[in-house]
Amino acid sequence: MEAKPCDLMTAAPPYGHVLCSEKWTDSALVRALRGGGLKILFEKELHVADFLLPNKSSILYVSECDIIAGSSYKRKLVRYRNASNSFQELVLVERTGLSEQYFSALQRFVVLELGLPLLPVGGQAEASQLISQMIQADGRENIFRKSSCRLLDPLVLTLVQQIPGVGRVKALTLLQNFSSIQQLCSAAPEELEPMVGQTLAQQIHSFFH
Template sequence: MTTKANFPVAAGSIVVPYGHVIGNEKWRGSEIAQRLQGKIRLIFEDDLGLVDFHISNRISILYISEADLVAGDEFKRRLVRFRNASSLGGIIIVEKTQISDQYFLAVQKLVVLELGMVLLPVANQGEASQLIIQLVREQSKDHSSNPFLPKQRSQLVEPSVFQTVQHIPGVGKTKALLLLQQFGSIHQLCNASVEELELVVGQTAAQQIYTFLGS
């Protein structure tokens, strides 16, 4: 179901009803909106600024499409403004396709290493809608257990960070799990020496990781 929001949506005072998503008006009629209908309650608002979707009072999403990536550097400015202007937890969804693949590595480094936000690649809007539904359901599970615990956000972000680490050259699911268990965060991983990485993933993978994170 899609309706118009009638409650506060200003930055820092966003109110997202339980089990809902607030979407930017520009997404009305899109494939994402159509696929979300019937799965969650989607409410549109035309005053969200840079934010594309709010999935909770604290978590917002910025969507970077294939067209955004090939059009130039404007999406980079959007990312920086999004990071600087919002106190909310930011998740960046990026379309990684055959056309945009050549730009993805640079975007990943900007989002994860320089801006310190979570990046989730998707193939298309259909896959993005499934991801949003999954994130909302994770929030709902946290809400039903204890909405006041600080772990609410970490339970959302950790799987996202895990998926991001998997995209580092030389790292798959197993190595990503080992790295996060050892270093705890992407920030700590970036500061790790080759020797420290070797102890976790071996010499070859350690050198690949160190080169990628240090370049």
């Protein structure tokens, strides 16, 4: 019996595998994931998501072409946010020379209006490295699995460590003091300073704003 779309959004692929929308079959991103030793499973029906990972994370990928073509990608982002599933959502956005002028508005829409975590990537090669890191982190960090706090999982830990100057220890400190990614994004430098110091507090604030 074939899995229905609703079934696919409740069961994660096994460790070392990535479930991909069929539209990514011939992409550089998938070739890079395979080159890193991951096994790729293709599926027609992933609802709105582009990738599902073993740690029950789903990824929606907004490309440079999506951004430049107009605002239609926003409808897809809203459907992605409203999708009913048990996966933690992440939006990867291509931040390039061509899409840079649109990035701030897109970041505000995704993070502040939709409340979704966003991570900029330079292209598909960088995205494949990030996906591989998240899967590897999930394999190592059993302490974060099935945590009662959504923030303390490998995906969000990886996201926060993308902020310049924030390593693993500081990322954990921040995630223990803020209840959501949105709250961390909205924190004033004065709120961050007691945890990471004045200079890094300003860097974190600048990263999000």
